[in-house]
Amino acid sequence: MKRLVLIALLAFAPVTVAVAPMPAVAVQPDEVLDDPVLETRARAISQKLRCPVCQGENIDDSNAAISRDLRLYVRERLVAGDSDNQVIDAVTARYGEFVLFEPRATGANWVLWLAGPVMGLVALAFAAGFLRRRQGGAGPAPLTDEEKARLDRLMQD
Template sequence: MRGLRAWRGGTGPYVVALFLMAAPVWAVQPDEMLADPVLEARAREISHDIRCPVCQGETIDDSNAPIARDLRLIIRERLVAGDSDAAVVDYIVARYGEGVLFNPPAKGVNLVLWLAGPALLLAGIAVAVTAGRRRQVVEAALSPEEEARLREILKE
């Protein structure tokens, strides 16, 4: 019982802090970082737009996968060699394909991906409008014979 009280009282926040410290941290290792802060900032900016080929949902900065480390090193090597940011991204895309980009350009096959969302939205709106129009109740006027028959029924 004493252990349960200790858990409720004082150690709870420490356990939560331990779990927060175990959360994913930046995967960029100190030995990867460039001495020039301007080049390092450019490398970080580029790597935020590059998806880890193994992890798919993480940037290469967030991933601990060996391929992500290799990509981080390639980016830094290309920047030190004097390449522009666009040239570095083009180099990586040429080697690994457009699948490594978080925001692929809207051209070629990717154009289908960019247009599919809005097209499906418009199609959904069209279906909803069509279904709404079909549900409208149209009140038809009664013929004089039907009105007379209705009055007879209501009198009874």
């Protein structure tokens, strides 16, 4: 019996494995810049840009061909002397705002930025109204004499 309990505990025990963060494998050695400062900036920018094919991965982690092209383009712009914002603007101008993991809070994107907080406030208002109505109710009506007599008969049986 002890073995069975031990097996059950081990089978359902949460398993955690400590894994050291590994560098992205998508970046090829021929893409890496010689200047470590520029390479660090390129990696930081690549973390902010979405792969147009994978959509859930940044271009630094994606193995898609377009991500490689974007990584090379980012590095070209950095070598040319562009600032981080200029590089992001150039990529956005070329591929659209879809490539940004955090869309800018301008133009039509304000709808996206404000939709969450507005919906949260609407939900809070509905919840407050529901709770107010629930607390303000008189509750169930008291039993009539006929109902009390019937209940007494049922309880005695």
